[in-house]
Amino acid sequence: MTDLPTVPATPASAEAAPRRLGRRRRRSVQASGTDRVFLALMVGVPTLLVVGLVWLPAVATVILSFASWTGVGDLDTIKWIGTQNYVNVFTIYPPFKPALGHNLIWLAFLFVLPTCFGIFLAVLLDRELRGTRFYQTAFFLPVVLSLALIGFIWQLIYSRDQGLLNAVLNTQIDWYGDSRWNLWAVLVAAGWKHAGYIMLLYLAGLKGVDPSLREAAAVDGASPARTFFSVVFPVMRPINIIIIVVTVIEALRAFDIVWVINKGTNGLELISTLVTANVVGEASRIGFGSALATIMLAISLVFITIFLWTVMRGEQQ
Amino acid sequence: MSRPRSESEYLARLIPPSAAVGGLSRRGFLKGTLGAGAAVSLSSILAACGGGDDGGGSGSGSKEVTFGSNQSDPVPKKAYAEMTSMFQKSSGLTVKTNTVEHETFQENINNYLQGNPDDVFTWFAGYRMQFFASQGLAGDISDVWGGLSGMSEALKAASTGEDGKQYFVPLTTYPWGLFYRKSVWQEKGYQPPKTMDELVTLAKQMQKDGLVPIAFADKDGWPAMGTFDQLNLRINGYQFHIDLMAGKQAWDSPQVKKVFDTWRELLPYHQTDALGREWQEAARALQKKQAGMYLLGMFVGEQFPEDQRDDLDFFTFPEIDPAVGTGAIEAPIDGVMMRADPKNEDGAKQFLKFTGTAEAENVLLKTNNTVIGASTEADASNYTGLQKKAAEFIGSAESIAQFLDRDTRPDFASTVMIPGLQTFIKNPNDVDGLTKSLEKQKKSIFTS
Numbered sequence: 001m002t003d004l005p006t007v008p009a010t011p012a013s014a015e016a017a018p019r020r021l022g023r024r025r026r027r028s029v030q031a032s033g034t035d036r037v038f039l040a041l042m043v044g045v046p047t048l049l050v051v052g053l054v055w056l057p058a059v060a061t062v063i064l065s066f067a068s069w070t071g072v073g074d075l076d077t078i079k080w081i082g083t084q085n086y087v088n089v090f091t092i093y094p095p096f097k098p099a100l101g102h103n104l105i106w107l108a109f110l111f112v113l114p115t116c117f118g119i120f121l122a123v124l125l126d127r128e129l130r131g132t133r134f135y136q137t138a139f140f141l142p143v144v145l146s147l148a149l150i151g152f153i154w155q156l157i158y159s160r161d162q163g164l165l166n167a168v169l170n171t172q173i174d175w176y177g178d179s180r181w182n183l184w185a186v187l188v189a190a191g192w193k194h195a196g197y198i199m200l201l202y203l204a205g206l207k208g209v210d211p212s213l214r215e216a217a218a219v220d221g222a223s224p225a226r227t228f229f230s231v232v233f234p235v236m237r238p239i240n241i242i243i244i245v246v247t248v249i250e251a252l253r254a255f256d257i258v259w260v261i262n263k264g265t266n267g268l269e270l271i272s273t274l275v276t277a278n279v280v281g282e283a284s285r286i287g288f289g290s291a292l293a294t295i296m297l298a299i300s301l302v303f304i305t306i307f308l309w310t311v312m313r314g315e316q317q
Numbered sequence: 318m319s320r321p322r323s324e325s326e327y328l329a330r331l332i333p334p335s336a337a338v339g340g341l342s343r344r345g346f347l348k349g350t351l352g353a354g355a356a357v358s359l360s361s362i363l364a365a366c367g368g369g370d371d372g373g374g375s376g377s378g379s380k381e382v383t384f385g386s387n388q389s390d391p392v393p394k395k396a397y398a399e400m401t402s403m404f405q406k407s408s409g410l411t412v413k414t415n416t417v418e419h420e421t422f423q424e425n426i427n428n429y430l431q432g433n434p435d436d437v438f439t440w441f442a443g444y445r446m447q448f449f450a451s452q453g454l455a456g457d458i459s460d461v462w463g464g465l466s467g468m469s470e471a472l473k474a475a476s477t478g479e480d481g482k483q484y485f486v487p488l489t490t491y492p493w494g495l496f497y498r499k500s501v502w503q504e505k506g507y508q509p510p511k512t513m514d515e516l517v518t519l520a521k522q523m524q525k526d527g528l529v530p531i532a533f534a535d536k537d538g539w540p541a542m543g544t545f546d547q548l549n550l551r552i553n554g555y556q557f558h559i560d561l562m563a564g565k566q567a568w569d570s571p572q573v574k575k576v577f578d579t580w581r582e583l584l585p586y587h588q589t590d591a592l593g594r595e596w597q598e599a600a601r602a603l604q605k606k607q608a609g610m611y612l613l614g615m616f617v618g619e620q621f622p623e624d625q626r627d628d629l630d631f632f633t634f635p636e637i638d639p640a641v642g643t644g645a646i647e648a649p650i651d652g653v654m655m656r657a658d659p660k661n662e663d664g665a666k667q668f669l670k671f672t673g674t675a676e677a678e679n680v681l682l683k684t685n686n687t688v689i690g691a692s693t694e695a696d697a698s699n700y701t702g703l704q705k706k707a708a709e710f711i712g713s714a715e716s717i718a719q720f721l722d723r724d725t726r727p728d729f730a731s732t733v734m735i736p737g738l739q740t741f742i743k744n745p746n747d748v749d750g751l752t753k754s755l756e757k758q759k760k761s762i763f764t765s
Binding site: 070073093160174178262278280282283284 | 431454537739743762
């Protein structure tokens with residue numbers, strides 16, 4: 001019935017399994033000396049790296065956001081100015097509001113178009129049509145490319161004088177240079193990659209759905225669309241959560257593609273590009289850039305909190 | 318096939334029969350991976366340590382001078398290599414050149430200078446140099462300057478830090494001006510305008526003749542600073558411009574607003590959609606005879622094929638206020654500096670003294686004819702017509718500005734002025750709002 005090779009379960013092992021499980025809970029794991037060292041290294045080294053390269057710099061960033069520093073000189077050249085950086089970001093820094101808006105537009109766009117389109121493609125490909133391997137490869141290929149490369153590739157389509165789009169539409173629009181259009185042009189390019197990614201994740205999830213559910217729905221007389229929305233979609237809950245998380249991460253992480261086009265100016269501002277422009281290079285406004293980065297962290301924390309709450313609540317149920 | 322009754326039964330069924338017996342145990346596999354990973358990381362750590370030593374510690378002898386260079390394009394790179402080999406022959410010291418890509422060098426300058434910089438490194442004159450000198454990251458070379466000849470007073474001023482000591486040796490320079498193709502102008506009968514009114518009339522005539530009067534590109538953000546500087550120098554004079562760059566004048570003062578208002582009047586004669594165009598493309602528009610003139614540095618010649626560079630000529634930005642005149646020009650200066658506490662101070666100073674001589678500059682100019690030597694003693698006999706004109710232009714200027722992003726604080730130039738000027742180009746009508754925003758941001762940066 002299933003397409004997975006299975007080992008017929010014997011009644012003995014089925015009985016023993018729960019008992020063994022129960023026993024394991026009551027007694028601590030008996031690990032030998034070498035095993036303990038092994039375990040310590042396997043857990044310790046990645047933990048050290050994560051704490052040292054991710055947590056400590058994040059905490060340092062938050063602390064530095066209350067300071068004014070050029071990054072030159074010892075730590076005693078740091079001037080502590082309280083929340084002045086945040087006040088400046090919100091009141092007198094013109095690129096901030098557009099950047100915030102663009103990040104939110106990026107998030108909304110990725111949810112509405114590429115994610116739904118990716119799910120749609122996955123559902124279609126799950127029907128095992130002829131040439132499904134070819135389609136899967138074709139849709140997945142953009143995922144393999146880096147976003148910077150995607151920016152370059154779409155430049156050929158968006159180029160003002162030699163691009164495909166202007167040739168087909170007979171227009172003279174500078175798609176990357178005109179701030180009315182360039183965000184949407186970039187979103188289409190980024191969504192092209194994102195749809196393939198979502199398609200693959202969803203397809204993998206669909207393969208794990210028990211076919212007997214679909215058959216039961218067919219017997220009850222449900223149309224394919226009804227089957228999907230009422231039967232398959234709720235069963236795919238873990239995959240759905242993963243899709244949401246991946247989309248949020250990709251939206252907040254957006255940086256390479258706009259940096260490669262015009263360093264995040266003229267309609268392509270994002271908070272990540274503002275952080276980079278302020279911290280990296282000669283500008284070296286460490287405190288100000290750290291304040292922008294902390295704001296980014298706060299936005300991410302909102303989503304992380306929602307996600308954790310959903311997952312914890314799901315586990316309790 | 319019945320449904321699995323527990324999680325463990327379900328998982329047990331997933332194991333294919335072929336993998337269930339014998340073979341590699343999970344523990345063994347993990348141990349093997351850890352061992353392989355450790356071996357790889359250990360070897361790469363050792364290699365990195367070794368590489369670091371090679372880069373940093375080899376200047377210990379008094380025979381070697383390390384030189385950090387941002388001249389990464391093939392032509393200037395070759396020119397600098399020839400200059401260092403000439404120095405090596407004449408002095409007996411060895412020069413170890415570390416070339417870094419041009420933009421990367423500038424972006425990493427903070428980390429570079431605070432880490433382990435080379436004894437001598439390429440940089441730019443102006444506030445950009447004074448900024449690092451005041452942070453104590455550059456070495457005082459006033460004694461080298463005592464022995465240099467052929468440097469004008471303006472050059473000495475551009476090489477001096479805030480404390481009155483010299484930190485910089487100029488090598489090459491180039492002027493900013495309105496460049497045009499002689500053949501096109503002769504054909505159409507244009508004359509270089511001397512006043513603003515003449516410029517507007519000429520622009521209108523060019524439009525009638527089907528040319529874009531002034532090519533324009535600001536995708537990178539810095540080219541528009543050139544236009545701002547020229548207008549400010551002509552309308553408000555050199556001293557106001559320098560004070561404004563130093564943060565001593567207000568950006569929402571009526572003088573600055575006048576600059577933006579004048580620019581707005583000229584904008585219709587500039588190429589449209591400048592924010593999507595890079596300067597190279599605008600220079601090509603000039604070369605392809607689509608634009609009448611282009612306000613840029615002499616490096617615009619890089620975009621012209623060798624045989625067409627003779628057709629290039631320039632004139633200074635026209636006079637706007639007769640009381641101010643046209644004595645102030647922009648000529649950025651590139652040169653070299655010494656780090657604070659160099660490993661080989663004598664060698665570094667010898668090298669710097671050599672770079673300040675005419676021979677060193679002549680070697681550089683042999684291969685690169687889009688710049689001219691900073692020293693007046695540089696051999697001008699091989700100069701092209703354009704270079705001769707540029708040398709005379711710079712030599713006779715009353716005052717020389719460096720360029721906005723070299724005359725003011727780098728953080729103000731890149732995080733405030735670039736977006737600010739791009740906003741102006743998109744929406745030239747809201748000058749009051751723009752200048753108020755610039756002033757507020759300037760206050761927050763200059764007082765920090």
